[in-house]
Amino acid sequence: MARWEPNARERLVRAALDLFTEQGYDATTVNEIADRAGLTKTTFFRHFSDKREVLFAGQDTHTRLLADAIDAAPGSATPLEAVRAALDALTATFTDDRREFGARLRPVIAGHTELQERSALKRAKLAEAVTDALHKRGVPEPTASLAAELGIRAYHDAFDQWADPAGRQTLTELTRHVLDELRAALAALD
């Protein structure tokens, strides 16, 4: 018989999101989250660097995914084509169960500045990773970072639509579509 139930990390995430939606983010203490997961505060902080991170963990995986995909893009690909390929690789990992998670996550983040800060930085780091990967392909500045920021923005805008339970499109489809729209608008910008 096991001493501990498995999947401590996942249980903590579930407990946190549940409590946040039930009582609000501020009204929920780390002790409560750990309690509901059958763990203690110490263990919580062993899995997540702080209270906010329980909602954002996993973005490091996205960073690697994007960078690897850009590395793997054919040498003939233009910067934006490489970014598009990377977004395809990233968004392909978002299955429908994660969709509900995103839908519940969004309002929590929207209601708390501290969470928006974390989100803003994670987004910037994502763009930074893509930029670096493009640099390795020889793409110069500021082309690399512009392409990267455009791509990450498309991904974020698309994610917001995807998290809305009304739509039925894939995150990949949505992202591609948003990216096309952004490119068109850019071309018409002066």
Add this chain to the structure above:
Amino acid sequence: MARWEPNARERLVRAALDLFTEQGYDATTVNEIADRAGLTKTTFFRHFSDKREVLFAGQDTHTRLLADAIDAAPGSATPLEAVRAALDALTATFTDDRREFGARLRPVIAGHTELQERSALKRAKLAEAVTDALHKRGVPEPTASLAAELGIRAYHDAFDQWADPAGRQTLTELTRHVLDELRAALAALD
């Protein structure tokens, strides 16, 4: 005789930046900052919502400045022209004494994730304000937010150069130059 010395807020900012550069951000407590400014912790939190904000206060002024300048731009101006005018108005307020402040601020922020988070959100809020102001002029999405983000990025990039004591150009000049470079790179993006 006055009971309190004037400029409490400014004294707190100076004390904070001094202590941060002397001992580091983490090693400095809010009590120390308040002590050096001849005040107490409670008073500190009356002026700044949290410890980080002492380094970012004043950005709300920038928000208004940008929005007002965009409102004041001639109706015939294109989105990017309006943004350019707003950046001119904003950067004109950065005199040379603020330059040293920026130079000392940068390394502190660069060394601490929590400060980068605050910075990232402030930047996003700035872009949001410009976007909203463009909307009021009838500029549609995503043109408005693209122009806004491009402008704010130019401002940030230029600020980084400006904070470097080596250069002698005005922040306004630098910002205009960076914005031109970004536009050129965008045009060549695929």
Add this chain to the structure above:
DNA sequence: GAAGTGATGTGACTTGGTGCCGTCACCATA
């Protein structure tokens, strides 16, 4: 001169976050 206003001080409190140490299951190896 009395009352109001606004900026500050005092001190107690909650909670996020850290650090050290103990506990117990599991595994490897002899």
Add this chain to the structure above:
DNA sequence: TATGGTGACGGCACCAAGTCACATCACTTC
């Protein structure tokens, strides 16, 4: 079977950020 190591967790004490209710005192105004 015995022994020792490792990894995941609990317990506890502690610090500092941030909140709150209440007191204080200069300055203003009528």
